[in-house]
Amino acid sequence: MAKASDWDETLADLARRRSHTKAMGGPERVAKHHAKGELDARARLDRLLDAGSFRELGTLVGGDIAADGIVVGSGAVNGTPVMVGAEDFTTLAGSIGPGGNSKRYRIAELALRHRVPLVMLLEGAGFRPTGGHYGRTPTDLLAQANCSGKVPTVAAVLGPSAGHGALVAPVCDFRIMSRQGAIFTAGPPVVKESTGEEITKEDLGGPDVALSSGVIHNLGEDDETVLDDVRRYLSYFPPSAWSYPARLPDDATTAARATPELLDIVSRDNKRVYDMRNALDVILDRPDWFEVQPKFGRAIICALGHLGGNPVAVVANQPRVMAGSIDADAADKAAHFILVADSFHLPIVFLADNPGMLPGSRSERAGVLRAGGRMFAAQTAATTLKLHVTLRKAYGFGSMVMSLLGFDNQGATYAYPGATMGAMSAAALTRATHAEEDVSAKLRDAELQASYRSAEHLGFDELIDPRETRDALLAGLHRGLHARQAAAEPVSRTVILP
Incomplete structure (x- = not known):
């Protein structure tokens, strides 16, 4: 034995x-x-x-x-x-x-x-x-x-x-x-x-x-x-692409609430600078959200946080950096971040406030159009839930890469009243066309009315009071999450990134 x-x-x-x-x-x-x-x-x-x-x-x-x-x-x-x-x-x-x-x-x-x-x-x-x-x-x-x-x-x-x-x-x-x-x-x-x-x-x-x-x-x-x-x-991610991110238990931080603080943070004056990070502190459940690549491509903030207890990815323009103009580094950063978030089924919240892609010879030499094309391809091919808010302005390709383009598979699109948009700003269009003062005045007026004209044709699901921002996003998020009635699967990629 x-x-x-x-x-x-x-x-x-x-x-x-x-x-x-x-x-x-x-x-x-x-x-x-x-x-x-x-x-x-x-x-x-x-x-x-x-x-x-x-x-x-x-x-x-x-x-x-x-x-x-x-x-x-x-x-x-x-x-x-x-x-x-x-x-x-x-x-x-x-x-x-x-x-x-x-x-x-x-x-x-x-x-x-x-x-x-x-x-x-x-x-x-x-x-x-x-x-x-x-x-x-x-x-x-x-x-x-x-x-x-x-x-x-x-x-x-x-x-x-x-x-x-x-x-x-x-x-x-x-x-x-x-x-x-x-x-x-x-x-x-x-x-x-x-x-x-x-x-x-x-x-x-x-x-x-x-x-x-x-x-x-x-x-x-x-x-x-x-x-x-x-x-x-x-902590923000599921174990794999075959599962969904885990929701936090309900508590006071996950509840719906008005956001009156945004009236003081987001100036109605498009030329006045504010820090988008302060807006994220208010919109997300808690101000302990996690920023990815804070020192690179600083004109866009890429963040992981919770909204109503649900892990979300945030892509937000940063008006404190080049007025929010999107350069090649910011677009490259956002493209990668969007691909990762989409791969693991994190809903993506786009917060737009930019005058467009960054112009100029240095920007062109850096490949801003290629990088912008990469970001656009990433976000338009994303299959996860997408939510969009235009806070003050979004022009040209800078609006498209931020998921503003209509019928781009967004779960919800909102804008603040008075938000300006178009191919370019009235000031830039006036300079580009050498417009007379009377024409320039008409362009400025049309710009100020852009959000209302767009809303009249359902360019947005709704124009919202800034105090409604969190609740509007929560409503769109909760509705969109009901699509998760089948088991999660890895995303099938079909787009070739620029």
Whole structure:
């Protein structure tokens, strides 16, 4: 008869091997990592995941190389199962070996198979220089690309990330970086060898560079802030495109209410600047909404929040930046955000207050028409519920990219009385046509009457008092959500983005 003691030697060997893996790069390297003010890979997973939920996969992969430089497994975030990977910089600089590559592929494969989010915590040197070739071994990026639009994907850059590992970030829906992060195709030594350029990792791909280029969406001060923001971001999303976002329980914040504050926030004078963020504080359930890419394309605000307890995505013009004129960066940002929101069935609220696309030679060289076309294609192809409000003005293509175009599958369209719209403003049209003063006066009057003429022909579902804004949006949202009478499915993409 077998005895429990028969297992002693075998289990002791397993425990020894596991202990070696969990020691990562060893006490000295781990201590050096902590001395930089950073968490190690395992501490990062502890911070990200619900307490006690982490279950490691591939613990013994790599043999003497602890976990082959990457800790992977499953866990939970806000009670939702997730697949996670954390590059371990203390072990061969978090570089990717054959075993680590297989582990990365495996967690992406399982994320899609089990329809749960995938989160990658990056700090590594890319593929490990071995002098060999991995041949036809599966690459993690193939599995990760298959996840796109089907499960939420998030990358957090928490240190230097180079080469193949760095490519994980731009393939993800949401990318966030700590102050100590850096991301680049190749690090400073390779750059110097290849081009002769001497440059620091901060100047090559630090936060300033990564945020201004749009490669990274958000910035957190430290590891803890970044990981907490990843938890916040995921809280707005369903586990996959096969489910709908979860509604919050009813409380005082989710109830209908008038918004008289908007009369003081949104000036009736089109030329007077206001901060759209203040309007969002009033319209959404609470002022703790989450902004995506606040430092890039600042003429548009992309935000995640709750309306009546329901997670929603908001695309709003920002009059404080270029009077709300939409430049190439803002349009590119919004296009990506709309695609992500649509993929996971978040209703999209468009709040328009812009004089059009940004004109000028610099804007044209930046490709504003291509970017605007991309945003228009994204929003007009969106299958999720769309709600629109024109607050003060929306001109030309700037109105179309904000889902103002009639019969564009909106669930509800509203405007404030006196909102101005048209191909261009009366002032611009006067200058363009060299109109006489009497004609110019008629153009200004027609502009002021535009919202009423449009309402007379059902250009909007209704002109609303600003104090009715939240309640009108809630009515449209609640009605539109009744369309969810069948199981959720991934969105089928048919449009080719410009």
